[in-house]
């Protein structure tokens with residue numbers, strides 16, 4: 001079996017059809033289906049490839065595919081390392097008592113540091129100032145007309161309704 005890098009993925013070319021087919025199936029490769037029936041390693045590809053390497057001892061690999069395999073493996077390992085570092089940092093952060101923030105407590109259930117929120121000690125009082133009456137007035141009852149003004153509106157809602165009922 002030959003492994004090539006094609007269409008931005010690892011594809012296999014069979015040399016011993018039945019054995020190779022069994023091997024790629026076991027390794028978790030997928031096929032493009034008809035009409036070409038190309039078998040390829042699902043992205044990012046290295047996991048299926050690692051499985052295939054264990055099953056298939058006489059796997060041939062092209063230079064290009066090997067380069068991609070190496071760089072992908074490297075990226076994967078870097079990612080794993082970052083994940084490990086992040087988890088360690090997370091663990092450390094949980095244990096470390098925050099020094100800069102006052103009034104904190106550790107919630108055992110949630111495993112988080114929480115800030116205590118107290119009601120304010122001083123109450124700010126903003127007195128209500130009634131807005132001035134509008135200058136526009138109802139033509140019938142002299143009641144002030146508040147905006148928004150409809151076009152040419154000159155009666156209050158009450159008088160308008162009265163007008164509709166008794167034309």
Ligand SMILES: [Zn+2]
Pocket residue numbers: 138139140141142143155156157158159160
């Ligand atoms: Zn009115």
